[in-house]
Each structure stands twice: as C-alpha cells, then as structure tokens.
Amino acid sequence: MFDYTVTTNKTVDDAVESITSSLQEVKFGVLWDFDVKETLHSKGFDNFNQSFRILEVCNPKAASEILKMEEKVSYFLPCKVVVYESEGQTKIGMPRPTALMENINSEDVRNFALDIEKTMVAAIDQAK
Numbered sequence: 001m002f003d004y005t006v007t008t009n010k011t012v013d014d015a016v017e018s019i020t021s022s023l024q025e026v027k028f029g030v031l032w033d034f035d036v037k038e039t040l041h042s043k044g045f046d047n048f049n050q051s052f053r054i055l056e057v058c059n060p061k062a063a064s065e066i067l068k069m070e071e072k073v074s075y076f077l078p079c080k081v082v083v084y085e086s087e088g089q090t091k092i093g094m095p096r097p098t099a100l101m102e103n104i105n106s107e108d109v110r111n112f113a114l115d116i117e118k119t120m121v122a123a124i125d126q127a128k
Helices: 012-025 036-042 060-069 071-076 107-127
Strands: 003-008 029-035 052-058 079-086 089-095
Touching: 003 107, 012 029, 012 052, 012 079, 012 089, 012 107, 029 036, 036 052, 052 060, 060 071, 060 107, 079 107, 089 107
Parallel strands: none
Antiparallel strands: 003 089, 029 052, 052 079, 079 089
C-alpha cells in the first residue's frame, strides 16, 4: 500500500499541533507547514474550502545517512505528512517511505526506509 492514513477526532489545527509534537519526540522537525486552503484563497481561488495542510518533515541525521547511501533518495526528501479534512473527518497520513524506495536498487536503502516508516507510523499513531 502506498500510504499510511489514520482518522482522528481532532480538528485539523489540533492534529497538526499533535503530529508536530509527536514527530519532535522522535527527532523529526517540521521544515514547512503548507496550508493549501489559505494559499489558494490568497491566489483568488475562494471556492476551495477543504482544510488541507502538508507538512514537510525531516530528521537531519537520518537524511544525512541515507543520502550517503544513495543520492537519488533526495527526490523523496523531505518526508511529507498530510493533515486534512475529508467527509467531516480529520485524517493524518503520509506516503510510505518503503513505497517511495521500491525502485531504488539497494537493500540497505530499503531497510533504512523501513526503519523511518516504523518511526513515522508510531508518531502518527501517537498523534491521533
């Protein structure tokens, strides 16, 4: 499966705060918080009303290690976590690092991606 997504009873803003906190506990920081709805409204697209936040997150030590293994991994960095509202429910999700690395021809990279995925899944589960 390409993604890992959970449902929470929190608002989008509360879920962003919660996932930010749980990611910090595992040494991931939020580099950028892209509020899609706000950005589209500022560009004149007032008919887009879905709450949608895309967080770009990074663990600098992990990024440094995996980039030494394979430069093409840079295409997938930083990691993304998405928090959005869908059909009245708040979702927190991410593309699975293992799915992104399927075509990288290195077992070490794929194993590293699996470790990152387990860490991020635990952070998402904690945040919900």
